[in-house]
Amino acid sequence: MKAIVQTRYGSPDTCTLEDVDDPVPASGEVTVRIRAASLNARDWHLMRGDPYLARLAPGFGLRAPTLRIRGSDFAGTVEAVGSDVTRLHVGDEVYGLRDGALAEYVCAPESLVTRKPSNLTFEQAAAMPMAGMTALQGLQGRVGAGQRILINGASGGVGTFAVQLAHAWGAEVTAVCSTRNVDLVRSLGADHVVDYTRDDALRAGHRYDVLFDLVANRSLRDLRRALTPTGTLILSGGGVFDGGSVLGPIGLLLRSKLTAPFVGQEVVALSTKPGAEHLDTLRDLAEAGTIVPAIDRTYPLPAAADALRYLESEHARAKVVVTI
Template sequence: MKAWSWDRYGPPDVLTLKDVAEPAIARDEVLVRVRAASVNPYDWRHLRAHPKLVRLSIGLRRPRPGLVPGADLAGVVERVGDEVTGLRPGDEVFGEVRLGSFAETVAVPHDRLALKPARLTFEQAASVPMAAHTALQGLRDAGRIAAGQRVLVNGASGGIGTFAVQLAKAFGAEVTGVCSTRNVALVRSLGADDVVDYIREDFTEREERYDLLMDIVGDRSLAELRRPLTPRGTLVIVGGIASARGGLLGPAAQMLRGALASPFVSQRIAAVRWRPNSTDLRFLAGLMEEERLAPVIDRTYPFAELPEALRYIERGHARGKVAITL
């Protein structure tokens, strides 16, 4: 099969499309023929080892041989391990892996897959897992969102943000999105009750107060982010591109600062931890079947142009997601 790989850290140009052996599957894994994937900041962070903390898991001086990048995928089940139930060859699925989806086939733990919603294309389904999971777990688990709350999403037009706006509305919140001028109409179309154009207005200086603020951008201090919250409000730190360009910890630095400050302030400060699982994927699939949630796809690239897709997402101005077709 063909798969993308890299043998040194750097920009997307370090990627090479190679012929490699098809992966073997463990007893609890599923072999999926990939029909589509999508790119995330997570992917270029692995390519560049930004932040440097990434090296601890994939190689200190260079990536370990044979690693394939990529997390999101949608495709067709080819084989299942002996311990897998509920999935069979021919099923159309979507899900995520830690690494490996930028390939023609990938071995996926069965508990990181769910059946693809019938109304979604493979490209749409592949655009869901990591971004929607992060938005869901940020709002529900870290943020403890409740109906009737006032929620602000900073970075509402990106991959995570477009899902966060829709999910907050699905949970019954009043939602304000923060984005640039060119994305105001998009964020309104997702159901936002109010939209702040950050080019014209600083959302941290508004008189309005919010019960929950999800920061996806990562370019503001904790003091600034706490300012528009109610005294008992919750700040959820995702860790965006602005906080991940370099340094040892990247987004984790802001998360660490939040954890240290939280015991000494009246507001809750929580961080999102990406936890792939099939239960949440099925929940998201249900919302999509009900047409209460939909991926926003900015651009679609063929598999052979993956480096260009990564260059585009790395610039930080994608509206929603960027998909890859195989």
């Protein structure tokens, strides 16, 4: 099969289209013929091996990624099933996540795959897994009617889902984004939009019940000052590649863990736990029209390096999808 393979850390030029062996499903796994895959910030972190501390984590290596095929979000059709698979069958249209999704086929545990939303295209469904689950797990149980929430990075993959979920759950949503994305986040349900090229949302004097930070470009002190005394700060990744870093957004997450026991505000370093039950929830929300994936651009598989380059450039908004 064709796949986007990387054997050393570096720029998108290190990601090449190659022929690799077709995967074979193990017990409890399904083989999916991928129709579309989407990119996440994790893809460029793995591609660059950045921040350097992350090279100690699974999937990374000291000199090259141990996960050779890029991508993790996918949508497609079940091609084969391993033993002990009970929910899914050959021919089912599905979506899910598994490393190695920038390829014609992927094998994934049944626990990370579920039926595709019936009203979405493969491209739209592929845009949902990681970003949608991050928004869902970050906000569910923490955001409700009448609360004021600030979403920093509202026009990104996670942010576009977070705006829609917070709006649907009755919160007053303030979205932070650049000028070109103001209309996008308004269309998704933001009540107020702060253009960070003109104004500083954290220094406007407003206080929020919840602050969802998806950028990691501000100090912990600045973020906490924008909260009410009993507010909740949710931190989820972020960072951009600027030539390499030791800690990157991990530094902010570590500081938040050290600070959390000593402040009245709740400080959450979000760690997403993927599972089919969360994918089912996202599917139900999509089929009800509560969330609609926002897609910026699509690329064919042979141009996946260009898609990664666009994602990394900071010009990408919402989701970037690769069709296969």
